[in-house]
């Protein structure tokens with residue numbers, strides 16, 4: 001085995017991922033070649049020492065309690081989204097009202113029908129469903145919807 | 154299991170791992186905790202896309218690595234290792250054969266510093282391989298790089314640590 005080949009194989013050898021044949025050749029090269037033996041031993045030394053670097057210990061309880069803050073932060077975002085939706089609905093409602101009022105000048109009957117329509121018409125989604133759906137929207141998407149609404153003014 | 158329980162379960166299982174990577178990347182407890190928080194907040198926001206994935210950890214690692222990069226860049230902690238003027242000093246100390254008389258803790262401290270001195274690519278691959286004990290294939294899919302590249306970079310990082318630790322006299326100087 002040449003030193004170049006050894007260098008290519010040494011990492012797999014350290015991971016114990018070489019086949020028996022390769023393993024024998026590598027072990028033989030380690031015995032014969034001082035340069036590669038040093039490289040191998042140094043890598044092992046560095047890896048062993050690196051693994052001794054300690055992390056501050058954090059228990060499972062710590063993580064269990066810290067998860068709350070994620071939900072809280074998420075909820076505050078959800079609240080923002082709900083606010084966005086509320087504003088959008090208000091704007092849409094205003095537009096409808098505005099259109100309905102402008103209808104008055106054309107026909108009073110139409111307005112009546114429109115009003116009845118509005119009362120009888122069932123919304124396709126419950127409020128909860130809307131909020132749930134909005135949750136799947138990215139903030140930018142909501143912003144796009146808002147933009148469209150504003151443009152229609 | 155409902156969505157929230159499902160997320161909680163994943164959080165409890167993986168938060169400590171993500172923390173480990175973040176801590177070793179940014180070398181600071183509080184900053185690492187902030188990164189963990191941000192990683193999972195982002196995951197939770199997109200949980201509907203996340204929960205179907207077979208290897209959620211791959212994506213969490215990826216976010217953690219990216220946030221750590223961002224953090225380090227912002228903190229301007231990333232330094233290119235140019236050990237100019239190091240040579241003479243290191244020759245001097247190496248003859249003393251430091252290794253025999255310094256304690257493990259000091260060696261570990263030096264290694265920590267040298268890990269910090271790796272390039273960001275070398276550093277993250279070193280951390281994921283050495284500490285998280287991920288395979289080259291897993292790291293490749295986290296970093297979206299070729300397996301060969303990951304392996305070569307890992308070798309480079311070990312070589313670089315070795316060289317620099319020798320220059321510092323932490324390890325014997327025979328190459």
Ligand SMILES: [Zn+2]
Pocket residue numbers: 002003006029033034035036037
């Ligand atoms: Zn050799």
